[in-house]
Amino acid sequence: MQCQDEIRKKIDYIRISPLKKISGEGGIRTPGTSQFNGFQDRRNRPLCHLSRILRMQRYDFSLLFQNCTYFCPLIMDFTANLLGWFRKNRRDLPWKETKDPYKIWLSEIILQQTRVEQGYSYYLRFIDQYPTVEALAAAPLDEVLKLWQGLGYYSRARNLHATAQTVVQRHHGRFPTSSSCLLSLKGIGEYTAAAIASFAFDEPAPALDGNGYRILTRVFGIHTPIDSSEGKKMLRKLAQELISQRYPADFNQALMDFGSLVCVPKSPKCAECPLNEGCYACRTGKVAELPVKGRKPEIRTRYFHYFIVREKQYVYLHQRSDNDIWKGLYEFPLIETGTEIPPEKIPAQAVWKTLFSGGKVQIIHFSPLIKHQLTHQTLWTRFYLVESGTISQNLRRHYLRVPLTDFDRYSIPRLIDAFLEKNAGKFGFIPK
């Protein structure tokens, strides 16, 4: 505490730059031998004593010196302030009350790309149906995908199932206890490995997701793009410096909660933020500019035409198997086109002829064009109700003939599920 008081007394706000830049900015003209002498206070007084203080605190801030625009004395308080906020604001969620790595892993996979409010009920359903990693490993993949339906990013569910089997077969049902070993499991990246290792085994491994990146770039004025490998590496090193050795789980959870409740992407609550005194973005009016992101990935546009082929009380389904979206899920016979094709021109398409050749089919009606947005793809989709007198060989050979009464047992993409929720009756299904 004495160190921090000393800093507060002598320094109001410190700007630092790598030494080579300082002279150009009219700062310190005769930097000393140590790079720490590059500090200056608001009256341009060199702050050599800060190096002693920093060394006493055992921080290695060389990384910050190279990359941060601003450095503020409250850096010493960052962890304490964050943990202080967390203790007053922690949310009671079932996976936070446990040290069971299986439950923690499950919650972390469900919460990737998913809001807590949405993921909560899925977590409870999974724990109810598969209370142990052995139960999950023994379940058929189709059943797991069905339980996952509606959460999106189905590769997570496939990896979940594969990893459960690996843990049972190779690790005798016990999760590895270190973040480096956890990384060898399918679907577990740096963030998830650190989260499991800190929450279940108290390893001081920083778990940085979008929330953590946002907070650190804003507080420390880091302008390196967070989606670049350089930015990620730098922020991980910084978080490694900051993480509480005594309460690593609380620190990681605090970063996540603080980022989703206070330092939110748009309109963060700076006025009530316990870090605002030392936050670069808040003090310099650059909240909207941080974090910096690199080039946006291109969005691919696709046109899907789904045919609900009714044959008495049956429909036809197909399991997606290509390395594409929704692998393993079921869908109606599909024609994909590169551009929008009006419904009356669909029967003239070569793929239509392949799909239905030899059969007698008639389009009864079709839906308007529906937009479905995925992270990197925009899907424009139309559903057609098709009545068939005779079924083509192609459909018979390559598609599943499913009784309408069994349709709910198949895992389908959210796009189809949402469409049927509203239009089941009109397209030959019994409304849910």
Ligand code: SF4
């Ligand atoms: S002051 Fe504002 S921008 Fe800075 S950490 Fe707090 S909420 Fe985020």
